[in-house]
Amino acid sequence: MIAPAYYQAPIDQFLNQSVDEILGQLTAAHGFALELTQRDAWKVQVELLQDQLRELDHGEIFFEFAIPRMGKRADVVLLLDGTVFVVEFKVGASSFDRSAIDQVHDYALDLKNFHKGSHGLPIVPILIATRAPRMAPEEVNWAKDHVAAPILSSGKELIPLLHGLVPRPVAAVDAETWIRSGYLPTPTIIEAAQALYQNHSVEEIARSDAGAQNLTMTTECIRQIVADARANRKKAICFVTGVPGSGKTLAGLNIATESSHEDEEGRAVFLSGNGPLVIVLREALARDQVARLKVKKGDALREVSSFVQNIHHFRDEALRLEAPPPEHIVIFDEAQRAWTRDQASKFMQQKRGQANFDMSEPQFLVSVMDRHADWAVIICLVGGGQEINTGEAGLAEWMGALQAHYPDWEVHVSERLHDPDYGLSEHREGLLGSKRVTWEAGLHLGVSMRSFRAEKLSEFVGHILDNRPEEARRVYAEIKDRYPIALTRDIDAAREWLRQHARGTERPGLIASSGAYRLRPDGINVRASIDPANWFLNGPDDVRSAYYLEEVATEFDVQGLELDWAGICWDADLRYEDGAWRQHAFKGTRWQSVNSPERRLYLKNAYRVILTRARQGMILYIPQGVVEDKTRHPHFYDGIAAYLMRCGLG
Structure with a gap:
């Protein structure tokens, strides 16, 4: 220590x-x-x-x-x-x-x-x-x-x-x-990756209070699964669940960095399909290596790229070679976002020229690790209710692939996989009755460590999005003294609030859903992509950074990452009408109702992601609207603001 x-x-x-x-x-x-x-x-x-x-x-x-x-x-x-x-x-x-x-x-x-x-x-x-x-x-x-x-x-x-x-x-x-009163740190994922890469232990950099003890428990549970698989030459897959910000990625990074000290057979690789997360982590680790060790940037990037990889590059390499990968342990971050068979086949045929590819991404990834003749471990990090894009399979595709094609793999699952958010209701009986499935209490992370001031933030956001305003108000009353959430109808007031609350190098930033097209009159253009490394890592003197409060990130940019203070810019794609949430998409010159249950879920989850990015507090900006503009009519927004006030805000 x-x-x-x-x-x-x-x-x-x-x-x-x-x-x-x-x-x-x-x-x-x-x-x-x-x-x-x-x-x-x-x-x-x-x-x-x-x-x-x-x-x-x-x-x-x-x-x-x-x-x-x-x-x-x-x-x-x-x-x-x-x-x-x-x-x-x-x-x-x-x-x-x-x-x-x-x-x-x-x-x-x-x-x-x-x-x-x-x-x-x-x-x-x-x-x-x-x-x-x-x-x-x-x-x-x-x-x-x-x-x-x-x-x-x-x-x-x-x-x-x-x-x-x-x-x-x-x-x-x-x-x-x-x-000796106790130091209870909650590092950002960037700080955690840098510290772990410098050989600090997760116990040194993470909280140790009773409410967050399960991060250590989860890490130890994964260690035991890996040790057992290696010692007994068998194959195992485990599913780690957790609320937003609870430390799933931290647990995965910890296993990957620990394994870097093992022999070649015991090394792990951290894989993510989240492009911005991979870019930011690699860049942060490389910059840290350059600053501490005075190495060349290119050399540092090459080194960290073997530790954190894009899952699609891993997949393409496995298609090119028939041999097993060099790592016996792979950690898949946000495994719920792996593609369905239809989405994977369509992409592989159109983008990679693989005309005969007919597997879901989970099935293919398990097949790659199954190439090892002796042992292998797959660690799936799963966020419930965070599928945000077309073709993301959730956990059902993983379970279907294991049941249909890989009967010899042991399966270790979190006890919370029963929850509706994980989409496994059709597999419930099969999981409960299977002798190869082990239920592990230690594989669930139930306490948010991102919002160190408000561990109940994810519960509060869940009540908002599930249309439970009275429950939301009750939970907010418990957290408001430690986790400020403001509501404004003025974008300039939102920016000023963020500037006033961020101190030192605390990072503020603006976030909106990727469908928030009619925020553009406020200078918030979600179609203009940010550079994730510059936005998340550069200082307040760089106009490309989040500090400037000019460029806006979307759910695709921020999932798995975090800010200290967030300005959530809420458009009419998710509006509150007639006592319920209604989802819309902007097409051409007007808003259209979203009828597909799957797309409605993705939009709801997009707001779940952006509302849980801030560690210390946030301000929600709801436009006033303009009567003369049918695409920004006040009644689109007034219902949202009124509902949020019923939830305790404002």
Whole structure:
């Protein structure tokens, strides 16, 4: 596990230790080859703080304080008079750049959100540029959660700064109780992939509270299935279910990264048919490798491409070669989106010239792994109610293929596969009566970790889309204090709300369904595709990034990924009329009713996806409409807004 800090001591003890003694402790805790510049930086920090804090006789000081979710360490944390001061140094700097300000702000927000002992304490981030001009202590700007806006300092006026920020004595906090209170991080999937790829364990970067223990349970359950298959030379498939944001992809990535340390036979590959997710994960991992290891971008991309692959490229390679794939373990992300026989056959005949291809994607993928003569494991990660495109098979196609063609494969299933969202009602009796099916409680992830402020968000969204406004109102009353959801009829107000709520490097963004064609007059054009890597990874100075709130992502861009704050732009493709949801598609110059049950389900699921992308909160924008425009008439939108207000919003 990550050590909480390289150095910890009461401030009076710190003041009475020699600089060399403190440097020795920091160096020993570092544990790796230490660059001279790092030791010199520590020396400057210690000497400056011993000078500035010399009048203090209480409080606790921490050097290199761990921020596990971000895989980093804050330079210094001071626990003083019931206030947490997070201090970041830029030794030798004479100015304060934006990235450094955001960095210390992020550390403070991370402590507030994920460190249990800091939840109720005021937190003040301070950025020190050691060669900046001396500055007079400035007024503190507090946010509602009692995290201050970053204070900029030269370090030469630290004592008056600290005393000025704590205007009256506050009850002291016991340092040992505070540091051991528990750190419950919920990383984004991008942060998690980077940390896992750097050999951190899932236990280090993920929450460990009782409500989210099942991520560890699920990971261990999968490990046991893999170990048993390998030891006894047999083939097994398991289906991992979970609510949106519960960590299915994280569990899969964890198994894939763990296997990278195994021998060649025990290695796994993470496969996804979600093109944007693959693009973003590969780019994020490659950028991280370049920044940390100073390798060439092309080399980094080649390395990570063997770890995260597009499922369609895997399929095409298997068509080209008859040999089994090099991996004995494959993880299929969003397995419910694999194609039906009709969709797969149509695509293979038209796009790949495979005139005789007559299998569903699940059947073909199992057949590829069945080529192994000894053992193989398929891990299917399944999101219920998230099929969003024509030809996506759900789980029925997987079960049908296993029952009809692969009787020797053991099947491990989550106990929640009975739920209607998974579409297995016709296979229920066969599953229950089969001796080769093992029901595993550990294969379901029931707690959302994406929305760390509101674990019941997916339940709230489900009530909204299933036309249960009273239940939605009840659930929202439980989460609204921790997970703000606003409602507006003004797109400019929505953008301003997002800008006001996003702090540090928290990422806001606009999302709409792919059928929201009549939002274009508001500058929201879903037909203009985003570049997923730029939108999700680039900073606030890049017009292509989500930060600019100009380009809008659709359900196809964001499924499996997440934002901190989301602006959900709701069009008339899903409208509330006569006490029920009605689905429409814009064709030519007018809206047309969607009559196909399958297409109605896809549209409902599109909104389920976009409404569960935000980790910290969201604002729903419903247009006012224009009486003169028959494609944007107010009555299309007024019913949606009125219904959402019945659900507790507004």
